[in-house]
Amino acid sequence: MTDDPGGRSFAFGSFVLIPQRQLLLQGELPVRIGSRALDILTALAERPGELVSKRELIARVWPSTVVDESNLKVNMAALRRALGDGGPDDARYIATVTGRGYKLIVPVTTGVSPNLAWAPAAGTTRRHNLPTGTTRVIGRADAIDGIRRDFDVARLVSIVGPGGIGKTTVALAVAEHAIGAFRDGAWLVDLALTKDPHQVPSAVAAALGIAGNAAGILATLCKSLRDRQILLVLDSCEQVIEACAACASRILAEAAGVKILVTSREPLQLSGERVRRLPGLGLPPSSEHLTAQEALMFPAVQLFVDRATDRMETFKLRDADATAVAEICRRLDGIALAIELAATRIDAFGVGGLHKQLDNRFRLLVGRRSGPERHRTLAATLDWSYSLLAEREAALLRSVSVFAGVFDIEGAAVVAAMDPAEAADMLAQLSAKSLLVADLDADGIAYRLQETTNSYCQDKLRAGGHEPVARQRHAEHTYVTLERAGSEWAQRPADEWESAYRRVLGDLRAALAWTVKEAPDGPLAIRLTVAGLLLWNQFSLTEECLRHVSHAVEELDAAGLAGTAFEMKLKLWLGCSTMLTREFRHQAMAALRRALAIAEGIGDTDYRLRCLVMIGIYELFTGEHEAGMRTLEEFEAVAGAEDPSVLPEGDVHMGIAELFLGRLPRSRERLERLARRDLRYFGSYAVRYLSDPIVLVRAVLTHVQWLTGSADAAMRTAAVAVDEARQTKHHLSMNNILSYACPVFYWSGAYDECERYVAMLEDHVARHGLVSRRPVASFYAAAVAYARHGSSPDVIFALQRAIGEFRNINHLARMPYYLSVLANALADRGRFAEAESTIRTALDIAAAQHELWCLPEVLRIQAAIAALQGRKTEAAGLLVNALEVATETGALAWRLRVAIDLATLSGDGEEGAAALGIVRAALDEFTEGFATRDLAAAAALVGAQVSAQASD
Template sequence: MNIMDARSRWSASQNVICFGPFRLSASARVLEKEGGPVQLGSRALDILIALVERPAEVVSKRELIARVWPDLVIDEGSLRFHILALRKALGQGRSSTRYVTNVSGRGYCFVAPISRVASSPALLSNSLAYSPVGLPPSPTRMVGRDETVQRISEELIARRFLTIVGPGGIGKTTVATAVSHSMLAAFDGAVHYVDFGPLGTPSLVPNMVASTVGLPGNFDDQLAALPAFLRDRRMLLVLDSCEHLIGTIAPLAERIFREAPEVHVLATSREPLQVEGEKVHRIQPLAVPPDDEPLTVARALTFPAVQLFVERAAADGTGFELNDADAPIVGRVCRKLDGIALALELAAGRVGAYGITGIASLLDGPCRLLWQGRRTASPRHQTLSAMLDSSYNLLPESERLIFRRLSVFVGAFSLEAAQFVAAGDILEREQIAEAIAGLVTKSLVAVETSHTGTLYRLLDTTRAYALAKTIDSGERNTIARRHAIYYREFLERIEITFLTCSKNDGAAERWRHVSNARAALEWSFSEQGDKELGTALAAASAPLFLELSL
């Protein structure tokens, strides 16, 4: 019996197939688990039906492709993708039960025991059309993001297409998930969530979106078929973790926005999609305590970064409780980690091993990049190093080079300073400016604006990562020398300006140079440094330190 004959016999039957906790009706195209619908794309469902029609038999890959993609030329990568989606929906891998196995060189086999029962009216009447597909569970508790969720929800309704942008680990997915759950009622449950994080093949992007929204699998050009399929449907389509596939996702999202007027699109990415209709919402770090006021427990816990740190440290089972003595140290830790949620969670998870003081001291070294997080987190969110690797590896070589060289700056720096220090002997100033703009867009360089102009800064964890890359590249001393030369010349130049100003004019402006001057002096008088340059730098910086009572 061939697979098409089996399909005809199956369709004629009104029986429901049971296996494990699941019930499947092929005629109604509904899969349930313990009475509730299982969210499964149409192609993955077709594969499941084809396999359970012939339990314990090997169904060849060729037969499955002919069944699911009739009259189309499809590579085996598409089949593997939907087999993975099917296994995930069945929970295979999270328990010892196996349902679908791969028989090397032959095909796939459904190996779980099955039974047939009379069809259930309740099962046959269930519809998956308006149930959330692939939506992760609602966050059990978010810290400091309620207003953000509310604002994004309002913007999404008004603008239809919004991208949440920010550096890795800041909480984009958490916010997008919370927004999605908050909008279930507004879209009558029609919220469809696509997580691109595990996907590495750009050509499978249309397949993944089509599978999630329920597009039948018999279209030659899914990129063209998707907007037509969605044109008269009202839904929220969430596209999570777009940055590594942005070249493919961006035009698809734009086309859906333009041609399907009832579809609202919410994306998350480390950089904007930069397409028609997109509204960008840059998510900010969690608020941290300022460094210019005494900090008690009561005051510290008014800041979301401290709240998150304390909650995660207490959850580790070590009996941690914040006290007034440790509150200023925790405040410094949160500032050092720039209010980045993932960094705070990873540091809090080491409190039991190192204590609060130990955590604070270790933040000055590279070991924090390797602290492990939750086992169930995606691989790129299990350590800070893995998180930053995923961003660094996406950069073109020119931006990688500038990114590494910018690590020499401590705190804020100007475009002029970056152009002098990072240019070296082979790059033009215009190339530096363009690379910095690209790094800002990709959330690897932060922008600070004030009445004195625009400044740039690498977040502290990002700087530690880039500094390690600079050392590995062998450029550390060359760039440090250029950094010291720049600040020697700069401080000599601005001293003339300072002498013409009153003592109180521009104090904040002068303060921002202190960290870089100190770093340049430290390198100059190190074993690898240049003591002659250091002496000239010390003379140039002395008026600055004296004026600021340092």
């Protein structure tokens, strides 16, 4: 390491702290720790050996927020855990000065920040999503080591035991070790609140950041995992055990580098599964003469003392209390959560009072509960802990059970209808009592309920009749959160925004389920749906979006929102998502037209422009190219007068229209001009009108470059655009460029590359359910097979099926070209009547749609069919006509291909020489692409003529 004067560092023990980089190293490896805990450590390191008071630390770490002392305790516990520090009596690094504060008790060397050349760059792909632990793991070292050894011989290990026994704690500890042992890290999938078995694959995919269409998400997930080496932790599987087993089985079968760790109350019962049944923590034997030292040899007592000390710094286990503490742990069957809950009441009752309270509670509950003893014990402990809460605390705990996962102080305050400062204090207290789990993240402390506690609190919420109010508040809070997400979308970096709001998806689903089914609230459900549009689009959940939008549209009249901005937005997205995932039919256009009418009526220029673009796209996709051009001209007129910043969107689609209409030089000039501009609207986001304009410009440009004679440039542009689309992580943008890349490589004769892009497109379509592009992949897969192996019944059937798919969804753009390839294959097979009929249909559609870009190629194939049947004069006339159209449209690539056929048809003699002159003239206009199929064939023809003339 070399020194970097950009900042200071503090070295102590085996650690180096670099505050400026928010980094703690042990050796040369970064230590996982929250930002608040790092701030505490920095404050202590600045004054080694000195007492830093609690008040000073709170003021330093939370300068503008009023927080409870429990927040400091939570972060101090996380810091001790990261340092591997012992308890108060055997601390190696941080000593607690009871009632006053803390101090760093090791020598500290101050220096300049080391220059870490090895450190990953900003934006490096994350290798885990594990929460930052805030407590020490006690008594589970053997289980953790055993599970790690299990993975040496097995790919599936299940940690099995009753609720509260500590399965998740052990699994997270194993996963922390796995971050460095697995190339792609370790990933936690929390299934505690997943009730629908069908959502299991989606939950796994969401945890891994894998976007996909819900209908085919398991296949997409397995394909994405195929080349990864990761540990996947499926936590709390019991309520969806069969779905978890099916999902795990398929992942293990299809992704050899994946290993799976499961926590559940029962095994998955899959072949090769190693089952680790987690017992209660070790307990001391029953004895009336147990000393504190003897008791502390057992993990259950160690856990009790550790958590009791967290709660009350002055607590120390005395010989006089050792027997009572051992008895408390024994009565709780060594269940970790039950022991933690009991220990956190040490300040209220002391050891003797705690023992008495617990004993009384259990006696009252005898005979009231059924099921395994450990389950009864935990239920009794939860009842007891809950009964000790103040009513406001109990109300808060009940209320937060409506969240689908992690929640923050603001959300808790809303659902419990209390002041945020009061909620913050109570949350810290509940966390200190082990009734909540505190997770540390970049934004501070977030909270979650353990699965057992969550179920208990939901039952209490329901039984007390408070659920409807809490659910309503939760739905309204989710709406406000989504509104804020929308306003921040343009300001926050993409990765940061996604990290902050991905977790809201679960709350959105829960809120919609409540407002739609359990307590119908049409207006709120509609507002939630509109607010969720950005989230669904950002995370590639097009099918989910369509489902909710469709339902919301049906409720507009009843909610009194017809004709409003809500209907406008819903109808726009109904049209868009229908086009992408279903078909280009009148229902989609009707929705778009209705959205446009409302936008015009209420004077919403932004949505008027959005609607015009989507209507223009619809018209181009369905082959109404002239109508599409007129719509886009209207867009340009409105944008020019009202919002010139969006003119590039009209420009790129005008370039598409010009392409289809055969105005290739104009299209190329327009697109190349756009490609030289920075089209991004703001920050790291570029998508304003459904897809990234930079990627779309390059996608369309690939076609125009190839057609006008720049094949190498077209292939380079395609490769660059695919990389750009990959960086945007925007699924529709990637879908666009893959659809344009396939034909460019096919036309160039680069069949291996074409097959690669076809495979990428097939995967992408399956993952996101964008059926409008599925026939593109199917067609070019068949076309490559035709080019490689010739015409066969299977090839013809595959081409026909792909064309049928295009027709079924009314995707008629490029249809003349697709039919011409099929006609060629039919003729090669000797099926001339079908070939003639097919090519005539292609010509009729080209005329009806004014689709001139491919007309030279269609005429060339019509000529080839005539030539195969001996009608050479007719064929020659068609080729001359094709040359004229190619020249008029600027399609140099088609002109060369037509000239080659004309030269081949003409043979030797004057006609042949004249035709070769046409080939040579076309060839001379090319400046690149000489290795492509057509240019190589043309060069061979010209070379043969030169050789023949030389021999003469």
